[in-house]
Amino acid sequence: MPELPEVETTRRGLEPHVVGRRIREVVVREPRLRWPVPRDLGRKLRGEPVLAIRRRGKYLLFDYPKGHLLVHLGMSGQLTVVPADRPARAHDHVELKLEGTESLRLNDPRRFGAMLWIAGPAERHVLLRNLGVEPFDDAFTGAAMHALARGRRVAVKHFIMNANVVTGVGNIYASEALFRAGIHPLRPAGRISLERWNLLAEAIRATLTRALEAGGSTLRNYVSASGEPGKFQDVTSVYAREGEPCRVCKRPIRAIRQGQRATYYCAGCQT
Structure with a gap:
């Protein structure tokens, strides 16, 4: 999608x-x-x-x-x-x-x-009125996310992919941002410190910025308005790299299922 x-x-x-x-x-x-x-x-x-x-x-x-x-x-x-x-x-x-x-x-x-x-x-409109904060808005901060996550047991990857919390962080970008922030995708959202939420908010912005520079990701049939495919999928750190060495610690990238989606992470770099 x-x-x-x-x-x-x-x-x-x-x-x-x-x-x-x-x-x-x-x-x-x-x-x-x-x-x-x-x-x-x-x-x-x-x-x-x-x-x-x-x-x-x-x-x-x-x-x-x-x-x-x-x-x-x-x-x-x-x-x-x-x-x-x-x-x-x-x-x-x-x-x-x-x-x-x-x-x-x-x-x-x-x-x-x-x-x-x-x-x-x-x-x-009913499709827009309950959407969460935009990742590039000033209101999207680690402190704001930390407050929203307080007491939540849901896995952090599911939490940041919830459009009613923050909009537009899809599967590939959630995996990449969590790797960049060093946070395990199964960690409960409510058990992440303010310091680490600050890191994750910055990681989400940095990941999305890099994806925009690459024209997005073409995993199936996405093309831009001019018909060009995206290229972010060619430079991912963990996404779709199961079994390949981590670019940081060289341990093999792991893959698990969360809901109906594949999650990729490094057990050495993410805790």
């Missing part, structure tokens, strides 16, 4: 092509996404300019004068800018034709993505 780095990379790639341009036409080839694409989406967007593109967690918000278009990439979604005369591919479910010669297309083979219209304040 595209996480914060992939969604933010997409936003940055779309911005120069989309912001300030009007929508000429909306083509919905398959409305049956995670939630149905609104039947009147074309009527609402036609002729309207895109004022801005924002990100909240894993969601993109396209701001228009009369509302907001909320987009989620789901498990397999891609949002790319292509020449408007390029033939549609399989799974090009929604197309926003921009003024000029380009189109914005949502391709989503598994159809777990979403494209919804929000007429009121976006932050009050």
Whole structure:
């Protein structure tokens, strides 16, 4: 699933092509996404300019004068800018034709993505209002996380992946941040000291920053707005490196299952 780095990379790639341009036409080839694409989406967007593109967690918000278009990439979604005369591919479910010669297309083979219209304040929408703090906001600090974790027995990896606590820290980035901070992924969140939470908050920011510089991660079919795959998966310290030597202590990287996800860590470096 595209996480914060992939969604933010997409936003940055779309911005120069989309912001300030009007929508000429909306083509919905398959409305049956995670939630149905609104039947009147074309009527609402036609002729309207895109004022801005924002990100909240894993969601993109396209701001228009009369509302907001909320987009989620789901498990397999891609949002790319292509020449408007390029033939549609399989799974090009929604197309926003921009003024000029380009189109914005949502391709989503598994159809777990979403494209919804929000007429009121976006932050009050049911999908957004309970999201946690953004990792790059000033409010995201070790002290804040330490306070939220007080008394919690849940494993710290699950805790930092909870979107109601902090947004956008997906599986690959949680494993990498915990390694960077030297914290074992099974350690209860409520049994981590303030000092170590400070380290972890900085590690999360540093990991996400490095991922953004690499254009995100392409584990299956993610590509940026220009169609380029991410490269962070090529430089991970622990993720998908089971049995390989730790880059720090040379002990073999271990893998365990937490819930339905694989967790990678170094038993020598993480306690």
